Amino acid sequence: MNESKKCLECGREVIGRSDKKFCSDSCRSAYNNKTISSDKQIRKVNRKLKKNHSILSSLNIDGKTKIHKERLLKEGLDFEFFTNVYQTKEHKEYRFCYDQGYLPLGNDFYLLVKRELDK
Numbered sequence: 001m002n003e004s005k006k007c008l009e010c011g012r013e014v015i016g017r018s019d020k021k022f023c024s025d026s027c028r029s030a031y032n033n034k035t036i037s038s039d040k041q042i043r044k045v046n047r048k049l050k051k052n053h054s055i056l057s058s059l060n061i062d063g064k065t066k067i068h069k070e071r072l073l074k075e076g077l078d079f080e081f082f083t084n085v086y087q088t089k090e091h092k093e094y095r096f097c098y099d100q101g102y103l104p105l106g107n108d109f110y111l112l113v114k115r116e117l118d119k
């Protein structure tokens with residue numbers, strides 16, 4: 001006998017074969033579109049973070065490098081993407097992409113820093 005199942009998209013009862021997951025074709029495509037676009041979104045963010053990280057790694061040669069904002073922008077750094085923020089007691093805000101971070105120094109200069117992730 002058929003067990004009653006709920007549509008993954010709208011929650012209505014699915015009638016028919018037991019392997020059916022959706023009540024209609026439109027529900028199936030709506031569900032798949034959402035899943036795909038969120039995967040795409042994740043990949044896009046991952047790409048941005050990786051790119052930022054490789055830019056910072058290549059510019060931060062000795063672990064502490066002072067650099068002008070123009071240079072960072074020219075290399076393609078996207079200031080909207082970072083993995084975490086570290087705020088000091090003096091209310092300075094470091095932004096990190098994994099182990100590579102930057103701190104605004106004022107006058108469009110930045111200090112690039114490297115963090116030990118194991119600690």
Ligand SMILES: [Zn+2]
Nearest residue numbers: 007010023027
């Ligand atoms: Zn449905």
